Amino acid sequence: MAALYEGYTLCGLVPDQNLSISGIQGIEEERDSDHVIVTDSTRSVTLYKVSDQKPLGSWTVKQGQHLTCSAVFNLQTKEYVAVSDNKVIRIWKEEDIILDKAFKATVSADVWMVHCARGREPVVIFQRGAVRLLDSLLSAPQQPIEEVLAQEEAIRWSTSVVAETQQIVIFRTDLRGDHFLYLQRLNPNSLQRYRLEGEEPGLSPLSFSASYRDKHICLLCLYPNGRMYQSVISVRGPGADEGAQALLLPRSLVLSLPVGEDLLEAASAMVLDDAHVAVVGVPHPSAGAGKDFLCIWNTNFQTLQAGKEMAGKIYGQLWSYSNKLFIPHGKTLSVIPFACPKSSLAAALGKLRQAKTEESRPPALVPSWNNILHGDAARPPKAVETRKTRATRKTQSTPGLTTDQVLELVKTAPVEEVQKEVEGLLSRHDLHDLQPSLGQLALTLVSRSLADPAFYPPGTLAQLVHTQCLCHSVSPDLLPLALEKKDYFLCQLCLQFFPDIPEAVTCACLKAFISLPDVDAATLSLEPDSVSFMETLILREPGEVGLKNGVSPTSIEEDCSDVVGGQQRGAEDMKKATPPPQEICPVGLHKAALLNEVLQTAYSDTFLLPHLKDLSSQHVVLFLQYLQFLYVQYSENALPPAHSFRSPSLNQVMDWVCMLLDAHFTVLVMTPEVKGLLLKLHNFVSSQVKLFSELGKIEGGLQELNKMKMKKAVGQYSIEVIELF
Known part of the structure; x- marks a missing residue:
């Protein structure tokens, strides 16, 4: 399922006085994916x-001159x-300091x-269409x-697309309420002119997006009424004769976005791949009026995949x-x-197994035996530093104490001074180079904290864990110390980042978390x-009742009657007609978040089962009730797409249920x-057995289909009915 991750600010804006224009003309990719050039208005x-x-770097034209395109x-x-000023073309290199001294030509x-x-080589589009x-x-x-355009015709949008071996320029124009699309091929030159189908009277397209796939140019058009259309044009189509009448451009409705009674004023849609589009400035279906969102929609299955509220005014601009x-x-x-990810029905319904992507989980920096044995040759390329790690580091700092001096200072200095010097140390060094010293630093801090009850630097220890240079083997007393101090935020970080607990x-963490009163847990900062x-x-609303993930409330009630027996058929029918009560979480919000970290921790069944037997029966029942709550929520409702990193998977929940039952069956x-x-x-288990039994039948049918002679591909999406005898 598509996901939107934590964003960050690239720069500030200076909108115009009436706040209708963002102050940005355009954003273009530069030498690679990590560099962009931003042109202000x-x-x-x-x-x-x-x-x-x-x-x-930054370049500015003289006072009184204006940049008229990005x-x-x-x-x-x-x-x-x-x-600049519509007619002066300026060309410069990165080392040029003064823009006015660089090359310029007036057309x-x-x-x-x-x-x-x-x-490819840059192309210039003139206002009259040349x-x-x-x-x-x-x-x-x-x-x-x-002059290619008619007298009153004006360009409203343009782009350039590389299709196969040729470059194609596309632009849209307006002429007295009619809308036209031009395709200009280069080498050899040919021009196609299309007329767009009319929408409701007075509605002009808000945004256009173009992409090339399967030897066709796909155009996406968003209108103020929320309707999103797609048009497909072959790149090998014949050029139009000069003066010939414009052809009508066929289109198909791909999405009808929920906009309410009002029309969209500033919105934009962009193609992300063959099945996903990003939309900004359109209300979220479940949010109140007056809120602007960035959303990703799946056009194959008409589903909202991810959403993020954007603070402040939306200007209808979007780049990818x-x-x-x-x-x-x-x-x-x-x-x-x-x-x-690749579009599929399972992903659209939220039932696809969660994948830990690099954007959702920062790359681990814990030492590996492969690197130790084979050196730098076996080390993977250095990962791009994430925003969370960058937030704790400064790009520049003044020279301070050496690593050895900081280690000596930690043994005697007060907490405030230790925290200050450790922050300075992390800001001055590369984490790969500092990795052995950080392990020694953590050992020293933990040893002093155990020896001196008055000394405990929670912020410094959390900062060291965030570097991902530590693991349990390097500092085995760190997590037990956090449990002893009841520093549950540090415990949570260790469970997240230590792969060898x-x-x-x-x-021990499970016992501490499940014994924690909900009142005390509610005060924690996690x-x-x-x-x-x-x-x-x-807090979300209960999902639609029905068969989901092999489980339906009705089937559960039926199974209960089979196991218990003796119920009258009338009472059974009455139960079926009554919607099941909403499942209530047996633990508090913060306590549940801590338990989720335990569920996601790596373990071996053989070594975990003996320790699970030490749990009291009261705690086992409470934990099973919570696991049952998770199972019901996962089975009856699609998982929220924006939380793929910090949520346990359905398989993890079921594995823990099985282990608890094995450890405390008698x-x-x-009881x-x-x-x-x-x-x-x-x-629940019976429902899963039924589901997998049916899936096994489907698998057998698909294997038989695979043996059949393969037919020619019928296109991007199709429905075929095949009878199996």
């Missing part, structure tokens, strides 16, 4: 390194190209836009430029480069990473994503108050 072009969120980067020549007609497809390659234009800047969305809102330009320590996941799970069977719970768990 007046005079400046700025180069940013996205991962560092800092500018690397700058682009020519990857072939390593040059930037922009247009004979007003320029609409310059586009540069990745690795198109020129940049080199051809600069060879004779004052060459006459023909290398799985990152760039969105101006309020006074901020934000970068939102996203992921769009022994089963005995995992069970990792926000884990708490947010439980809030979504507990006690549970002999009368647990009888109802065991019957429910029995019905």
